[in-house]
Amino acid sequence: MYRALATANAFARDGWKVTVLTATRDTFERLTGSDPESEKFIDPRVRIVRIPFVPERDETDLREWSRARLYSPRLWDYVQWQLSGRDFPELGYGMWKRPLVAAAEQIHRGYPVDLTVGTANPNVDFAPGMHLRRVFGIPYVMDHRDAWHLDFHTGGRLGRRLGRSRRLERRLIDNAMEAWFVNEPIREWYSREFPRNAAAFHVVANGFDPVFLTQGTDARVADGTPADPGRGLTIGYLGTIYGRVPLRETLEGWRRARAESEVIARSRLVFRGRLGHYAEPDAEVAALLDEYRSDGVSYLGPVSKTQVMAVYRSFDALVLLLARSRYVTSGKVFEYAATGLPIGAFHHPDTAATSVLRGYPRVFPVAEPTARLIADAFIDMAKHTASAGPQDAIRARAWAAHLSRDAQLTPRITALWTRLQNQVRGS
Amino acid sequence: MIAPKRVRVLLLVGADGDLPQGGVLQSESTPLAKLFAEAGGALDLTIVSLGTSRAFDGAVDHTRLDRLPPSHTDRLLRSVGAYAVRRQFDMFPIGRLLNSLGPIAPSRVFWRALMKHPDAMQLLRASDIAVATDLETTKAAWLSVHRRWVDDAYYDHRALALALANQPPLSS
Numbered sequence: 378m379y380r381a382l383a384t385a386n387a388f389a390r391d392g393w394k395v396t397v398l399t400a401t402r403d404t405f406e407r408l409t410g411s412d413p414e415s416e417k418f419i420d421p422r423v424r425i426v427r428i429p430f431v432p433e434r435d436e437t438d439l440r441e442w443s444r445a446r447l448y449s450p451r452l453w454d455y456v457q458w459q460l461s462g463r464d465f466p467e468l469g470y471g472m473w474k475r476p477l478v479a480a481a482e483q484i485h486r487g488y489p490v491d492l493t494v495g496t497a498n499p500n501v502d503f504a505p506g507m508h509l510r511r512v513f514g515i516p517y518v519m520d521h522r523d524a525w526h527l528d529f530h531t532g533g534r535l536g537r538r539l540g541r542s543r544r545l546e547r548r549l550i551d552n553a554m555e556a557w558f559v560n561e562p563i564r565e566w567y568s569r570e571f572p573r574n575a576a577a578f579h580v581v582a583n584g585f586d587p588v589f590l591t592q593g594t595d596a597r598v599a600d601g602t603p604a605d606p607g608r609g610l611t612i613g614y615l616g617t618i619y620g621r622v623p624l625r626e627t628l629e630g631w632r633r634a635r636a637e638s639e640v641i642a643r644s645r646l647v648f649r650g651r652l653g654h655y656a657e658p659d660a661e662v663a664a665l666l667d668e669y670r671s672d673g674v675s676y677l678g679p680v681s682k683t684q685v686m687a688v689y690r691s692f693d694a695l696v697l698l699l700a701r702s703r704y705v706t707s708g709k710v711f712e713y714a715a716t717g718l719p720i721g722a723f724h725h726p727d728t729a730a731t732s733v734l735r736g737y738p739r740v741f742p743v744a745e746p747t748a749r750l751i752a753d754a755f756i757d758m759a760k761h762t763a764s765a766g767p768q769d770a771i772r773a774r775a776w777a778a779h780l781s782r783d784a785q786l787t788p789r790i791t792a793l794w795t796r797l798q799n800q801v802r803g804s
Numbered sequence: 805m806i807a808p809k810r811v812r813v814l815l816l817v818g819a820d821g822d823l824p825q826g827g828v829l830q831s832e833s834t835p836l837a838k839l840f841a842e843a844g845g846a847l848d849l850t851i852v853s854l855g856t857s858r859a860f861d862g863a864v865d866h867t868r869l870d871r872l873p874p875s876h877t878d879r880l881l882r883s884v885g886a887y888a889v890r891r892q893f894d895m896f897p898i899g900r901l902l903n904s905l906g907p908i909a910p911s912r913v914f915w916r917a918l919m920k921h922p923d924a925m926q927l928l929r930a931s932d933i934a935v936a937t938d939l940e941t942t943k944a945a946w947l948s949v950h951r952r953w954v955d956d957a958y959y960d961h962r963a964l965a966l967a968l969a970n971q972p973p974l975s976s
Contacts, residue, residue, distance in 0.1 A: 437835050437960055439959055447911075449901075
């Protein structure tokens with residue numbers, strides 16, 4: 378969501394007239410959870426058009442629920458899920474194609490569009506671009522926050538090579554002006570899959586948004602005031618917990634570290650953010666965190682992007698938990714680095730985030746995310762945090778300056794502008 | 805002067821009530837948050853749970869359904885091992901789907917426990933609004949609004965986090 382927000386703002390700052398086509402607020406609140414405060418950071422020049430996603434799925438008024446849905450909400454969900462792929466081959470989202478395409482066409486008729494940028498997932502977000510290209514010849518950019526058919530864990534291909542969604546992706550890529558990916562390994566994978574389109578593939582990495590990191594008075598992080606080991610440290614995780622992250626290993630490592638380190642025995646491990654990708658918290662993750670409650674582990678709920686600085690200020694050090702994958706960078710790694718705080722990088726070195734933190738002066742990586750190695754890293758990080766001075770934080774933040782979002786986006790937006798200008802001159 | 809009518813909201817909490825809640829951002833809107841805002845403090849919150857040990861400081865009353873023995877149906881189902889099967893089935897998606905279709909579906913278990921508890925049923929009938937905080941309690945809330953025991957019923961999976969955080973002005 379923050380990548381999309383930053384992209385729209387970056388285009389607007391660059392002088393483009395930007396219209397964002399998105400779902401209604403209700404949709405985000407009910408399905409994925411939302412961050413309404415972050416709307417304050419939308420550039421006022423950006424026009425927002427909102428259309429409902431799937432009204433019946435979002436319904437909270439139980440009078441509107443059918444007997445079939447009540448009989449088994451799981452079966453009802455499953456059936457809806459299966460039906461959703463009729464218009465667009467993406468389960469759970471495909472039914473949004475028609476309203477999206479209709480709204481995009483209406484926007485174009487009101488104020489002619491020169492370029493469409495679709496950001497996915499969901500991949501149905503590429504449908505308006507494809508439609509406007511087919512009917513009106515408008516170029517489009519595919520911005521992949523993930524990847525449609527790449528299995529992030531194995532590096533293999535999801536779905537059948539000649540399956541419907543694969544054929545559609547090929548058509549989309551064939552007609553796209555550019556396709557953006559969040560890191561080099563994903564771009565390379567796509568280049569192997571679609572070699573004749575490789576020249577149109579670009580890496581537009583995530584980055585930290587300076588605007589969110591300067592909210593509020595940044596007392597301790599700004600001047601790098603060292604932590605007080607006498608009162609114990611607060612080590613924090615801020616971000617969504619999902620997928621195959623080494624959460625149990627980290628919690629077990631924390632428990633061992635508490636038994637071996639007096640500082641950590643006095644310290645707290647705090648988790649902030651959503652549990653899972655949906656508005657309903659992942660019960661398994663919640664139960665796992667609860668299992669370690671007596672070990673100084675607490676879960677304190679999600680945080681608005683506008684409040685992240687206050688949360689980082691309450692932490693003395695950070696833990697970065699990511700699934701093992703050479704294709705996973707994450708968004709939070711950039712923000713973590715921008716804080717200048719010590720980072721326990723508890724993910725496999727193969728993970729793409731490793732390359733982002735290479736050179737960061739306060740990182741405590743593990744060779745393998747096992748409880749033993751994580752415990753050792755916790756202890757090393759606590760020792761460092763307890764003895765560090767203001768200069769350590771300042772040096773780390775200075776190093777991270779190159780990871781800002783603008784540094785990634787601006788060059789591509791400039792290039793797009795030039796290409797469109799050249800097309801106009803050439804026509 | 806006649807005091808404004810207080811809105812009586814009943815929160816139905818299933819078996820996962822003891823798990824950490826996902827939490828709600830202050831700025832997010834949920835059905836319960838809207839009710840709090842509309843009532844402007846004139847709202848009585850009561851809880852009926854399947855057995856959460858959490859404390860709801862702002863609630864007028866908390867009735868635990870697990871304080872009474874289970875219904876005959878549930879005792880029978882337990883004796884034939886249906887609950888043990890449910891636990892196994894809960895471990896994989898198709899199993900959870902199958903669980904949701906039979907008599908040991910959590911929503912049916914909750915409904916039976918509620919019906920067996922006279923105080924809880926009385927609370928439900930005396931409420932204006934029923935809020936199901938999880939899928940397990942949707943059947944009870946749905947039936948209560950369709951049988952006109954309550955005026956409105958909502959599914960709000962973030963309501964429990966909101967009630968626990970005691971963010972809105974609860975009744976004194």
